Amino acid sequence: MKLNWKIKASIAAVLIIGAAVYGYQYYQGQQEAKKAAAVETVPVTRMNVKSTVSATGTIKPVNSVEVSSKVTARIKEVLVKENDTVTAGQTIATLDAKDYEEKRNQAQYKVTNTKAKYDRVSYLYSIGAKTQSDLEDAKMNYDTALSSLAESQSNMSEMTIVAPMSGVVVGQPQTAGTMAVQGNSSPTVIMRIADMSSKQILAKVDETDIGNVKVGQSATFTVDSFNGKTFTARVSKISQTDTSNSWNVNTSSSSSSSSSSASVIYYYVTLDVDDPENVLLPAMTARVEINTAEKNDALVVPLSTLKTDTHGSYVIVKNDDGTQENRYVSTGIYSDEYVEILEGLSEGEQVVSTYVAKASTTSSSKKNDRGGPPPM
Structure with a gap:
């Protein structure tokens, strides 16, 4: 009787242990299945990609002049008005002689x-x-x-003021009776004349992007006045100094230098504007996208799949058998959403994109901020 009790206890212990092992294995299998199901993948594919640099600038005429007097005298008569077209040498105003x-x-x-x-x-x-x-x-x-x-x-x-160049009178000229004061520092501007047939954008580009900008690159831009309309331009000049000349310690105090070192550095980039309809006006704000690189039929993956560590850039590849591996890659052109893969992947391979979070009562998302155009 005593022996039968021990046998029964041993059998019960074995059953309990077996059930525990089975339950643990079942739980692990369920967790692995959930994890595998939570993985989203995207295929390595080919498409046309383009890299751009964003900037903000101001539209201005290529050629313009401020007309002032070489002597101090009262304006007797103004012979033109705003928006009038004038030719070089034309009499545009007279002074009281x-x-x-x-x-x-x-x-x-x-x-x-x-x-x-x-x-x-x-x-x-x-x-x-x-x-x-x-x-x-x-x-x-x-x-x-x-x-x-x-x-x-x-x-x-x-006493006779003539137009120094051909163009359009921009803005309202001074009125008769105004005292026109001569001077080198702040003379009275009688009127402004601009050649509106050719315009430029003076844009500010962040120092992190200026190395990708080259003379001759094409660009597109928009202005608030023409919603939905895209204009074209081309880079014609890149300034060799930043907008604040912060590098020149001889022209700035120690306090201003300290302030500059803590702020973002921008460089002026000049772009020649295509405006065949002559609808753009001086001082309009242009939001520019400079095309810095472009390739057709490039091998790409979404930018969100790319990760980095101390060894470089990599993606997580999901193999045919369901296993995953970290694959280091060489990258090329970066667009807003995709990155070109030069080495490390083949077309059609599956790379891990995102993990789907379990259901919750609230959710939030944070957009990846890759920077934007500088402030004006």
């Missing part, structure tokens, strides 16, 4: 007076009645008067 006429008349009188004195002293010197010094003084006075007359005549010629 009354004060300069008076100065010219005084200069002319002085020339006549000093000339008569010089002639008289010259005659007296010839008969020994005047000294060499007297003759030289008379000659100097006469030459000074001639110089003053030439200056006043030159000022009189500035």
